[in-house]
Amino acid sequence: MGGTYTASDESGDARVFTQALAQRCAERGAQFLYGHDIERLVKAGGAIESIAVRARTIRGKGENLVYLKADEVVAACGSYTAPLLRTVGVDLPIYPGKGYSATFKLLKPELAPFVSTIDDEVKCAMSRLNGHLRVAGTIEIGGYDLSLDTPLARARCKMLADRIEQVLPGVCDTRLEAEGGTPNFWTGLRPATPTNIPYIGKTKVGRLWVNAGHGTLGWTHGAGSGKAIAELISGESPAMNFGFHGFNRPMLNG
Numbered sequence: 001m002g003g004t005y006t007a008s009d010e011s012g013d014a015r016v017f018t019q020a021l022a023q024r025c026a027e028r029g030a031q032f033l034y035g036h037d038i039e040r041l042v043k044a045g046g047a048i049e050s051i052a053v054r055a056r057t058i059r060g061k062g063e064n065l066v067y068l069k070a071d072e073v074v075a076a077c078g079s080y081t082a083p084l085l086r087t088v089g090v091d092l093p094i095y096p097g098k099g100y101s102a103t104f105k106l107l108k109p110e111l112a113p114f115v116s117t118i119d120d121e122v123k124c125a126m127s128r129l130n131g132h133l134r135v136a137g138t139i140e141i142g143g144y145d146l147s148l149d150t151p152l153a154r155a156r157c158k159m160l161a162d163r164i165e166q167v168l169p170g171v172c173d174t175r176l177e178a179e180g181g182t183p184n185f186w187t188g189l190r191p192a193t194p195t196n197i198p199y200i201g202k203t204k205v206g207r208l209w210v211n212a213g214h215g216t217l218g219w220t221h222g223a224g225s226g227k228a229i230a231e232l233i234s235g236e237s238p239a240m241n242f243g244f245h246g247f248n249r250p251m252l253n254g
């Protein structure tokens with residue numbers, strides 16, 4: 001048995017992080033339009049004129065749309081960026097890769113890893129969160145389905161539990177709910193690209209930028225990508241040397 005220790009590796013709770021970040025942005029003047037869907041990008045004369053959004057509580061098509069205008073627009077909708085951009089003729093290969101996450105109560109915390117750990121054999125990444133172990137693994141290429149209650153999804157959740165039991169026997173309560181356990185399962189879509197490298201930069205449509213396709217590492221790369229796209233939009237040279245889309249990287253069709 002052996003491993004590589006990466007001293008710079010860190011782990012945390014992405015939900016807690018993003019909620020705290022949103023609060024800080026709001027304190028500094030950012031406005032968030034929660035509970036709304038982008039229905040359409042309105043294009044005129046080769047550029048984005050407005051974004052049509054609708055409150056999720058409002059039903060019916062065609063009415064109740066609000067049109068937002070902006071100097072510049074960044075499409076950053078994860079896996080949903082590709083179908084949205086396709087409506088204005090920008091075609092980027094970003095495809096949803098469904099991933100599973102499981103959080104198990106620690107029974108023997110002293111035996112659980114203290115640093116984030118990836119077991120290559122069982123293909124699981126583990127992070128310790130207070131009295132729990134969070135485990136992520138597997139990728140499913142099957143569209144935009146997020147369900148947890150299909151036979152396949154249930155089998156995958158059980159597989160995550162079994163794999164943790166295999167590498168850390170007795171360390172967590174890996175029993176499923178039906179067996180009296182209290183695991184917390186979740187699925188999400190990793191916006192995958194053929195190279196696992198995101199598309200950050202400008203598109204061929206005026207005023208329209210993209211920051212999407214971060215695959216398995218969107219949280220890790222989120223802050224750096226956000227800083228880079230802000231620098232690009234401001235006409236600055238990003239501090240980070242990267243193949244920015246529409247600049248020094250071929251634009252494909254986008």
Ligand SMILES: Cc1cc2nc3c(=O)[nH]c(=O)nc-3n(C[C@H](O)[C@H](O)[C@H](O)COP(=O)(O)OP(=O)(O)OC[C@H]3O[C@@H](n4cnc5c(N)ncnc54)[C@H](O)[C@@H]3O)c2cc1C
Nearest residue numbers: 037038077078080099100136188214215216217218219220
């Ligand atoms: C199980 C699992 C474990 C992972 N572990 C890690 C990890 O350890 N480290 C790491 O760095 N990354 C990890 N990732 C990857 C990371 O979650 C993604 O790369 C990241 O979430 C991508 O961020 P994003 O903002 O581009 O897209 P998303 O997080 O998918 O956010 C896109 C947002 O756009 C919204 N949206 C989409 N379409 C519309 C529309 N029409 N109108 C309004 N809103 C819309 C969505 O609702 C969503 O809120 C993991 C992913 C999974 C599934």
